Amino acid sequence: MKKATIIYWSGTGNTEMMANAVAEGVKSVGNDVDVVRVEDTNKDMVINSQLLAFGCPSMGMEVLEEESMEPFIESLSDVDFSGKTIALFGSYDWGDGEWMRNWVERMKEYGANLVNEEGLTIHLTPDDEGIDDCKALGEQLAKA
Ligand SMILES: Cc1cc2nc3c(=O)[nH]c(=O)nc-3n(C[C@H](O)[C@H](O)[C@H](O)COP(=O)(O)O)c2cc1C
Structure with a gap:
């Protein structure tokens, strides 16, 4: 059973609501999960985990949040992602999902295997259906 x-x-x-719902999905199939804010994590957590989900809303002009998330994701460029499975998710408002398309491509360039090739994007606050989509993503990740 992978954590x-x-x-x-x-x-x-x-995006925090999304993260917690993804975690519920992971737990619903019996896997353990750590849910951490990027400000409280470090690269070692990524290196030591085989199942990972990353969440960030669309910020700036269709980019990742620039103070914490962008430098953190950049720091992962030399991590060996072979053997790791990842999921991406995030909330947005007025854009067309460009930030997520770019993020998916970037993680593929890092060598990551994505469970959701499009990334899970939700407009603003997730409704019940959105929460269910997040839970389903967590289940999918746990079973990968
Ligand atoms: C400074 C700032 C920049 C934003 N830029 C974009 C953007 O480029 N495209 C977009 O679709 N939404 C943009 N948004 C909207 C956020 O993605 C949206 O409000 C999202 O729900 C925030 O998620 P959070 O509650 O997890 O922070 C921006 C919001 C802020 C505050």
Whole structure:
């Protein structure tokens, strides 16, 4: 049974709700999970985990949040992602998901195997259906 690690940034709580629902999904199939804010994590958590989910809303102009998440993701460019399975998720508002498309491509370039090739994007605060989508993503990750 592999433990999953969920690392996220959230300014107003929408992506945090997503992170907690992904965690519920992981737990629902019996796996352990750590859910941590990016500000409280470090690269070793990524190196030591085989199942990972990363969450960040669209910020700036269709980019990752720039103070914490962007430098953290950049720091992972030399991590060996072979043997790791990851999921990406995040909330957005007015954009068309460009930040997520770029993020997916970037993680693929890092060598990561994604369970959700499109990333899970939710408009602003997740509704019940959105929460269910997050839980389903957590289950998918746990079973990977
Ligand atoms: C400074 C700032 C920049 C943003 N830039 C974008 C953007 O480029 N595209 C977009 O779709 N939404 C953008 N948003 C909207 C956020 O992605 C949206 O409010 C999201 O729900 C925030 O998630 P959070 O509650 O996890 O912080 C921006 C919001 C802020 C505060």
